[in-house]
Amino acid sequence: MSTLAWFACVSLAVWLWLLLGQGFFWRTDQRLPRPGRRHARGEPADWPAVVVVVPARDEAGVLPLSLPSLLAQDYPGRAEVILVDDGSADGTGGLAAGLAARHGGLPLTVASPGEPGPGWTGKLWALRHGMALARARGPEFLLLTDADIAHEPDSLRRLVAAALDDDRDLVSQMARLRVASPWERLVVPAFVYFFAQLYPFRWINAARPRATAAAGGCVLLRTETAVAAGVPDAIRTAVIDDVALARAVRAAGGRIWLGLAERVDSVRPYPGLGELWRMVARSAYAQLRYHPPLLLGTVAGLLLVYAVPPAALAAGLVSGDAAAAWAGGAAWAMMAGTYLPMLRYYRVSPWTAPLLPFTALLYLAMTVDSAVRHYRGRGGAWKGRVYSGSRAANGGEFASRHGE
Structure with missing residues (x-):
């Protein structure tokens, strides 16, 4: 197989593992009980303050x-x-x-x-x-x-x-x-x-x-x-x-x-x-605890998991590399399929699911920009305050959602 086909197969293997071995992360069924559902302990006699x-x-x-x-x-x-x-x-x-x-x-x-x-x-x-x-x-x-x-x-x-x-x-x-x-x-x-x-x-x-x-x-x-x-x-x-x-x-x-x-x-x-x-850029580098090796690993991982599948499919179809096209297409289809439940939850058209590789590349660029801001002394800037340095590393999320 070609080098591209090998990369596409590795990406496909990662997606198989993500589909089945990462806690079914793509499902959106973790919700509070719906109103009217009978609680195991019943309604409390005295609701807590x-x-x-x-x-x-x-x-x-x-x-x-x-x-x-x-x-x-x-x-x-x-x-x-x-x-x-x-x-x-x-x-x-x-x-x-x-x-x-x-x-x-x-x-x-x-x-x-x-x-x-x-x-x-x-x-x-x-x-x-x-x-x-x-x-x-x-x-x-x-x-x-x-x-x-x-x-x-x-x-x-x-x-x-x-x-x-x-x-x-x-x-x-x-x-x-x-x-x-x-x-x-x-x-x-x-x-x-x-x-x-x-x-x-x-x-x-x-x-x-x-x-x-x-x-x-x-x-x-x-x-x-x-x-x-x-x-x-x-x-x-x-x-x-x-x-x-x-x-x-x-x-x-x-x-x-x-x-x-x-x-x-x-x-x-x-x-x-x-x-x-x-x-996103405000705090993405904090997720990586301000470690350049983790940043490089994240860049490589995102490229392998999200960019390789569509690239392998396109290049394989153009060059006649059937293995690269098949593996890349299968990985891309699996990626889009796991994204559909989240799109349904947000009531966004399912036709945007194939755009996930592009969105992932946007997040990759935001993460790199977060590192650049950090080294320029503007990491964690929000609403007129700047929080930079290792003290932000106590968090643990791809990016902060709201507030400070």
């Missing part, structure tokens, strides 16, 4: 779409919302107070923690302040949710019911991201697909877990577990905080569940490629 903590920095553009949904939660127990205004320059805190006065619902407290302390990232500094205020209220659970996340009225109730029913210390949902623009439809489903490939949800949720992760936009956390895990102090340097949080909870003996959301949505727009590029 919950405090919702929302870190926010310059979020005036999305708060009118997200905050009222939190205030309108139909929760049978005691619940309230604390929004921590992290040094916003756009009137975020005042807007939040005005929305609460206009919409009513759950009680809202607006607090400000001041500038982050030494060694703290902005979001975790805000969470630290909000969680301290929340713990003074004595809640059994904390809901940590980003300022751009909108919740259906029964969201909190379903999260708490799932945590109680399965005795979980952390229940996290990956909010359904916006897919309105052409670039969002191309990039966003692939983002979640790549994340699930790195951290298969079934492995995270298994009785004997083989992976650990969370989605920072929506995390229900048992208060006593947060104290036992020492969070957020234990992860204060993490730019990519959600996986770091999950690892701290797991290390403290906590049980974790992560799934895709059906009734929790991000309202943050990423209308152009530039916004999406900055979102």
Whole structure:
């Protein structure tokens, strides 16, 4: 066989392994129980108290779409919302107070923690302040949710019911991201697909877990577990905080569940490629712990797994190399097939599935750009702050999704 055919066969073998041996990452069936499903332990007689903590920095553009949904939660127990205004320059805190006065619902407290302390990232500094205020209220659970996340009225109730029913210390949902623009439809489903490939949800949720992760936009956390895990102090340097949080909870003996959301949505727009590029490039190199050899390995791996199949098919057809064309075509078909469930989840046309190699190359370029930004001293730049250096390596995700 030709060299190209050998590469195509190796890529096909990798896809066979990904299909069957990577926790069925491509399936999208890890969801919270649907409303009306009978819980094993039944409805609790007394619903536990919950405090919702929302870190926010310059979020005036999305708060009118997200905050009222939190205030309108139909929760049978005691619940309230604390929004921590992290040094916003756009009137975020005042807007939040005005929305609460206009919409009513759950009680809202607006607090400000001041500038982050030494060694703290902005979001975790805000969470630290909000969680301290929340713990003074004595809640059994904390809901940590980003300022751009909108919740259906029964969201909190379903999260708490799932945590109680399965005795979980952390229940996290990956909010359904916006897919309105052409670039969002191309990039966003692939983002979640790549994340699930790195951290298969079934492995995270298994009785004997083989992976650990969370989605920072929506995390229900048992208060006593947060104290036992020492969070957020234990992860204060993490730019990519959600996986770091999950690892701290797991290390403290906590049980974790992560799934895709059906009734929790991000309202943050990423209308152009530039916004999406900055979102990913901000922290992609942190996933590789700032190690150049890991960057080189990632580049080689992405090229082998995603670029070789279509290249081998095209070159094989042109040159008459049947083995290269067959192996490349089979690998490309398998790749597209595993992507279809995620496209269905995002209600994106299945005809975009063959474009996954192109999207993967975009992510490859974003990752390389993330490394370049790091070495230029602009790694982790977000909303006027820069977080660079090894301190961001406590995270563990392909890229940060929201916030700081």
